[in-house]
Amino acid sequence: MNLKFAPLLFLFAMASSFCWSQAPKKVYHTKFTSEKITIDGKLDEVVWQQAETATDFVMVQPGNGTPEDSNRKSIIKITYTHEAIYVGALLLDDHPETIARELTTRDDFATADHFGIFLNGFNDGQQDFRFFVSAAGVQQDCVYTDANGEDFSWNAIWDSEVRIVENGWIAEMRIPYAALRFSPTAKQTWGLNFYREVNKTRFKYTWNLIDNKINTESNQAGILEGIENIKTPTRLFFIPYSSFYLNGNSFTKTSGELKGGMDIKYGINDAFTLDAILIPDFGQTKFDNVVLNLGPFEQTFNENRPFFTEGTELFSKGDLFYSRRIGGAPSLYENLGPDEEVVDRPNNVNLFNALKISGRTSKGLGVGVLNAVTRPMYSEIRNTVTGATREELVEPLANYNILVLDQRFRKNSSVSFINTSVVRNGGNRDANVSALVFDLNTKKNTYKLSGDYKYSIISLADTKNSTGYNTSLNFAETSGKYRYSFGGQYVSTFFDNNDLGVNFTTHYHSLYMNGSYRLLNQTPKLNTFNIFFNNYSEFDNRTGRLQALNHGINVNIVDKKNDYYGFGFNGRPLHVYDFYEPRTYNESRFIRLPRVVSAYFYFSSNYARKFAIDINPSFTQSDEKNRFTYGFQFAPRYRFSNKLSLVLDYTYNHLNNNVGYVGQDDSINAIYMGRRKINTHTLSLNGKYSINHNMTFNLVTRYYWSYALYNNYYALLDNGGLLNVTDTVLLDADRNFNTWNCDLNFSWWFAPGSQMNILYRNKAFLQQSQNIDESVKGNLGRVLSSQNLDHIFSISIRYFIDYNSLKKN
Structure with a gap:
């Protein structure tokens, strides 16, 4: 085919697809x-x-x-x-x-x-x-x-x-x-x-x-x-709440705390709603699954706070909003003088209040506004010689704001504008990010063209603004047995949306191409069958070096007994270069990663049976001697009755001869890496007993243990290679990390929209860097010892009040 006519043929296919009619x-x-x-x-x-x-x-x-x-x-x-x-x-x-x-x-x-x-x-x-x-x-x-x-x-x-x-x-x-x-x-x-x-x-x-x-x-x-001609009543709801917390451990005296506040929901009209929280309380939200993080990027967590999860579809446009930034960790660090130490640093920033307005006009224009104001937060610092203490600001008063305009048309397409901004008091870092996002589908939903353009501005006092952009374009066939997609992305060096979003990697451009085949109907032996082919490559903008590459094939099958089977193979046939693990923005500092091939298998038996099980082994092999990874998941579940069920989930992962960052010496421009083995165990037990559909006991437990042992240390060379370092006095990177969480909760929906929660929570955290114990018994025993456990007992009652019922009464 003459390629010069390809664009015309593509436009003809797109145009003709608009003329197809749908079934009545x-x-x-x-x-x-x-x-x-x-x-x-x-x-x-x-x-x-x-x-x-x-x-x-x-x-x-x-x-x-x-x-x-x-x-x-x-x-x-x-x-x-x-x-x-x-x-x-x-x-x-x-x-x-x-x-x-x-x-x-x-x-x-x-x-x-x-x-x-x-x-x-x-x-x-x-x-x-x-x-x-x-x-x-x-x-x-x-x-x-x-x-x-x-x-x-x-x-x-x-x-x-x-x-x-x-x-x-x-x-x-x-x-x-x-x-x-x-x-x-x-x-x-x-x-x-x-x-x-x-x-x-x-x-x-x-x-x-x-x-x-x-x-x-x-x-x-x-x-x-x-x-x-419906005459809808006023949509005004009050949800007052009251909570009582009892906290204690072996080091501090048991203390109680009473909290109260209110959520308000107001229907501006039948299409738009205002939600507000006054004096928020998130003390009973699900615990975070914290892990040992040895990588260059922060760990992110799921959002568990109801205000930031309910009805936030509009605010997810453009992937600019990571709600855990609001009320997350403080953004500033303490300036310590001689003989000073931090006695108490807040883990999270408290909110004054938050509100959101969202809805859609009869013309298909969606409008969303979310605003939150956070409190100033201070660390307590003590002089170890004089004993004097002082406070230092680690998070100023801040305002977080999101605006979304989303225009839908032709019942399957949309164009959106998103703006996020963070303004901090006192000349601290401010951020503003804007995006234009489009999702265009042919009339019969057979082809899709989507993309975006994002622009960020970071402002610091007495510093020139830093700007960057991130743009992508994607095309896909979205119908039939055979489907495909391809596209690319370009991210400039200084694009940064991390004040209200998440973006870990910059200064790269990428290309991808995917294809798939699926059964559209069951066969005598299979209910479903899908096979996917994935190809992805990513290049550093500054050097042109390949920094990510993956070719993969994945298969998913559901048989006539409704048992699920999945397996796949992935490979990286070329060396790639990691510019982030060295923890520097210098384009000449990177580590070369080996070629790898990996495989996995997944089996999940039909959950309709009383006994079911999930099994997931995986293996990765590199072209470096003794550098490999393997792991498996074993998760049986049993339903004793319609009221009682238990799920046990154990996951183990082993990384052998893995290489990672250890530290650096700026005086000689040296970056040190280490070769290590990492073992990770995760054991969870979830149980449920339901008295009826309004009253349920839930048990959620998680024990996580991960340790890293280093056997060799290296200096990072300019070509991405490693030079053995014999003097390792200053390098001691071994880590042993244990966490335990247990939640026993009773939930009672005693009236529509009204709920009582009684929660007993105990949790523990233990981290070591020397004399690492590799035994399960020793680690589990220490983390569950009485001096490590924190105990929290809380009762929360939320009551739903409809303004119309008040008016009638």
């Missing part, structure tokens, strides 16, 4: 009711007999497009009032005694049949609010977008009830308009789909077919019509 969508017509409906799982009100019926579900997995069995028919009805929409579902099953009904905590699907409804108040094909209820009565809810999938950190307040009947089970829901977002027009047209999962077969069905030839779900929803 199912339409459901609902009607208004003034009848009082009790959510009891009975469907005995008159309106349920008169409402239109939605049925004829089709399978999503494993037999995509297969009609549902006649003995498992799904019969759904919808009605609405001025306050909420109501959903009634009769889910037929000729063997109701086999319906899976495991009890668990909210947002955990576990081993249970499920019914769900997907609602898109703007019918823009890009975002669903999804509400599920299990046959055991457990609720799950999430926000879905094609870019981020299902985000179950979002929680709404809605009612549901289920009931097992002689021919299946019934689910009844009441979803208030406060849990949704939609345009203010008199006549509403919403995107709608229903979902059903039969756990014993792992069959998944939807009302309007989600064709797996197309890489989108929300765009394949049906239509809900008939909601007209």
Whole structure:
């Protein structure tokens, strides 16, 4: 083919794809009711007999497009009032005694049949609010977008009830308009789909077919019509809370602390919502899985604070926002004088308050604003000679702000502008980052063109501003059995979004090309089969050296017993150069990394069985003598009953002859590296006992032990090689790192949106650099000794108050 015509052919393919038409969508017509409906799982009100019926579900997995069995028919009805929409579902099953009904905590699907409804108040094909209820009565809810999938950190307040009947089970829901977002027009047209999962077969069905030839779900929803002239009530909610903490260990006197505060949610209109937290309390959030970090980059953690996880889909645009920066570690360090030491340094920065406003107009423009103000924080410093103490500022008063404008169009594409800023008091470091992000899809969702341009400005007192940029462009075929994607990225030397985001590597450009094949329907032996080919290369901008390279193949299989198998091979056939491990910005200092080949295997048996197990061995071999890595995961689980289950997870990793940074001597421009073995053990035990779908005991434990032993030290050469150092008096890099966390929690949802949590937590941390003990018994015994354990007992009560109920009373 003559390459000069390739761009024309590409544009022709894109243009022609816009002319393809989609299959007709199912339409459901609902009607208004003034009848009082009790959510009891009975469907005995008159309106349920008169409402239109939605049925004829089709399978999503494993037999995509297969009609549902006649003995498992799904019969759904919808009605609405001025306050909420109501959903009634009769889910037929000729063997109701086999319906899976495991009890668990909210947002955990576990081993249970499920019914769900997907609602898109703007019918823009890009975002669903999804509400599920299990046959055991457990609720799950999430926000879905094609870019981020299902985000179950979002929680709404809605009612549901289920009931097992002689021919299946019934689910009844009441979803208030406060849990949704939609345009203010008199006549509403919403995107709608229903979902059903039969756990014993792992069959998944939807009302309007989600064709797996197309890489989108929300765009394949049906239509809900008939909601007209609704007079929605004021959306104003108060969630006051009170918490009591009792802290103690063997070194300090047991102390108590009482906290209180309030969350406020206000519906500016039916599309926009304001969320605010006053005097925040995050004391009962899940603990972080801390590890021994010997690399050049900080460890990042999942966000567990509800305010920063709920409804933050807009703020994830452009990957500029890492919410743990707000309230993270202080940004400044102490200036110590002679004979001074730090007695107390705060681990985290406290918040004054935070608020966010988010929503979308009827024209598809999404607007998001998030703002948080953090308190000044001080370290306590003591003079070791005189005993005098003083305070030094380690984090000034700071304001964090994010603005997002996201314009959706053609029900599958968007263009977004994002700005993040951090302003610190007193002439300290300020940061501003802006981005333009686009995601363009052809009308039938067969091809995608996406990319971004990001620009950062860092301001320091008496210093010239530092600026940088980061840009990427990607193209992909997103439909059919065979799919591919390719693209590239360029990051300048001084691009920096780390004040409110995460970006560890700069001054590089990269290229990638991926391909895949998948079964679109089940076969006599397999439910699913996918194979992926990945190719990635990355080059340092300053020297042109290759700094990352990977070629890989990965296979995923689900057999007819719903057991999962995965395996893959990855390789780096050339030497690459690491400019970050030497911990310097000097382009002439790097370490040369060897060629490697790696393989892994993963097996996960069907969780629908009482006993299931996950097994994951892996191995990596380099072309350096005795330099290799191996590891494995062993994770059995057992479900004793629908109320009680336990999961044990043990992971072991061994790095042999690994090379890493040790230290440096600036006076002679020397950087020292070490050859080491690293062993890591992680053991966790998670247990759950549910009294009912509102009351659950949860046990989460984690013991992590990792140690690094160095056997040789080297000076780093200018060519990336290593020169043996015989005098190692100043080099002592051995590390032994132990952490223990145990949370025993009782959760009770005693009213809609209202929860009581009782938590007992004990934790311990132990780090050594000399006389490393390599025995499990010795390390576990020391970390669990009474002098290392901290004990925390806390009670927190949050109560949901609807302004409308106050007004009525």
